[in-house]
Amino acid sequence: MTTPWYKLRKETVLALGGLTLAWQFASYFFPPYLFPPVPAIAQKFLAIFLDPESLANAGATAARIFAGLAVAFLLGVLLAFLMGRSERNYRYAYPLLNFIQGIPALSWVVIAIIWFKGTEPRILFIMVATTVAAFSFQILDAYRSMSKDLFEMTLSFRPSKRDLFRTLILPTIVPGMLTAWKVNLGNAARVVVVAELVGATGGIGYQLLQQQQLFDMAGALAWTLVLVVFVLIVQQVITKLEDWLLAYRPRAERST
Amino acid sequence: MSELNAVVADAAIEFHSVVKRFLRHDRRDESFLAVDRLSFAVAPGEMIAVLGRTGCGKSTMFNLLAGLIEPTEGTVRVLGHDPFREFNWYRGKLAVVFQNDRLLPWRTALGNVELGIELLGKEEEERRAIALGWLERLGLKGHEHDYPHALSGGMRQRVSIARAFAVNPEILLCDEPFSALDELTGQRLREEYTQLVRENGKTSIFVTHSINEALQLGERILVFHRPARIALEARVAGGDREAIRQRVLEAMNPNEPRLAEEAA
Known part of the structure; x- marks a missing residue:
């Protein structure tokens, strides 16, 4: 089980505390545009949460991450089932998805700028393109790992297709779905910043661009921390959901 | 069909000259015979034990009965219907207890x-x-x-x-459900199972590789030889159990009579 945030391990506290102290120590020897003091970063970080406009920027990024992941997830589920149902579908879809997965996020940014006019469609496209293949493969793996024994057992009761999905397939793929969300959330957070750097008029990526133009390292770090905190909070929420949904598993088999 | 089977009227389960061939995984153009012109019938409320060595086709017969696979030739009828082609008709009429609990x-x-x-x-x-x-x-x-x-x-x-x-269900199919349990637990569950089947008037087919289990759970024993065909059919109810055990042992070890004697 993941350690709750309020019960941080001693090693975690020491590692993060050590990094903070080292940064603060460096700030005594370097100019603030390279190593701003920790209190200055903390002040900027708190200011983001007290200013409604800054909060709206953070919210915009969060909304883009969720929208992109939701669309990619739905597409991924559909593709995974099409591939899972037929070996022929799999043989056609696998190389395409593998190819898509190999395209760098920056290339998708360029393609999106050329193909789409508005900012939001561009960002949505980039988010979906960079995460759909991973969702498909992870859900397909979960589907294929379904126990043949349990499938035969359920089939022996002659269920309808809907009942088979509800009683066997869905509970089988839920752990894979949750893992896919956790993994893709980290990827999406990295990609959304790149996407917002190009052409967006709001969001964390846009704010990072502003800080770069002002040479404000404290501001850049504060906005970066906002994104990291957001990802950590959502991952904790998914972990809690996982612990609740997978409560049937022995404790040792749950998320670590 | 044998004499014993010939007297089963209005059978709950009927196998008539059933053949099942599987394609080989390594050589797709070749097939192997798993079930060879298998014929038998089971009366409603009867308890049958199917006995045979590992790989003799007991599980294939079991899957044919459960409607999970289709026979290559011949007909399988359970409660007068085809378990493979009329798969959904059996909802609530047939239940399976598998080797592992699943x-x-x-x-x-x-x-x-x-x-x-x-x-x-x-x-x-x-x-x-x-x-x-x-x-x-x-x-x-x-x-x-x-x-x-x-x-x-x-x-x-x-x-x-x-x-x-x-x-x-009207019919219960059991595929060695107690084989993985310790002797004491297995014995207790066998007794409970027999009691439940009798009390509820179920037709039961019990697949096993244990002679003792077959003698305890079957009113009739069918011994299978590879590819699945009946080598011996013995009625247990009212018979001399030791004589039946000896016949079953000989049927299971046709080329090793001394081994059968020693085991007896």
Whole structure:
């Protein structure tokens, strides 16, 4: 089980505390545009949460991450089932998805700028393109790992297709779905910043661009921390959901 | 069909000259024979034990009965219908107890017993009452809300038996369900199973590789030889058990009479 945030391990506290102290120590020897003091970063970080406009920027990024992941997830589920149902579908879809997965996020940014006019469609496209293949493969793996024994057992009761999905397939793929969300959330957070750097008029990526133009390292770090905190909070929420949904598993088999 | 089978009227289960061939995995153009012109019949309410060595086609016969595979030739009739082509007709009429318990790990003991009844579309209150009744009957009161990983092997197998009985099927198919259990637990469950089948008037086919188990659970024993065909058919009820055991041993070891003698 993941350690709750309020019960941080001693090693975690020491590692993060050590990094903070080292940064603060460096700030005594370097100019603030390279190593701003920790209190200055903390002040900027708190200011983001007290200013409604800054909060709206953070919210915009969060909304883009969720929208992109939701669309990619739905597409991924559909593709995974099409591939899972037929070996022929799999043989056609696998190389395409593998190819898509190999395209760098920056290339998708360029393609999106050329193909789409508005900012939001561009960002949505980039988010979906960079995460759909991973969702498909992870859900397909979960589907294929379904126990043949349990499938035969359920089939022996002659269920309808809907009942088979509800009683066997869905509970089988839920752990894979949750893992896919956790993994893709980290990827999406990295990609959304790149996407917002190009052409967006709001969001964390846009704010990072502003800080770069002002040479404000404290501001850049504060906005970066906002994104990291957001990802950590959502991952904790998914972990809690996982612990609740997978409560049937022995404790040792749950998320670590 | 043999003489014993010829007298079965209005059979619950009928195999008529059933042949099953499988394609070889390594050489797709070649096939191997798993079941060879198998014919037998089972009367309603009869308990049959199918005995044979590993790989003799017992499981193939079992899957043909459950409608999970289609015969290459011949006909299989269960309650007068084709279990493969009329698969859904058997909803609630046929239940299977497998070699391993095959419990859904995300459901509690109660949830697992409710599975079959739930798939029959019964209301929650009704299915809960039925499932609780079967769990109590099989000595699992107090474990209703335990997940499978928290139950012992014997308890899990009891849950799987309760799951099969809960749908109140006319026919019960069992594929060596007690083979993985320790002797004492296995013996207790065999007794409970026999009692439940008799009390509820079920037709039962019990696949096993243990002669003792076959003698205990079968009113009639069918000994299979590879590829699945009947080498011996013996009526246990009212017969001399030791003589039947000797005949079964000889039928199972046709080329090794001394081995059979020693084992006897």
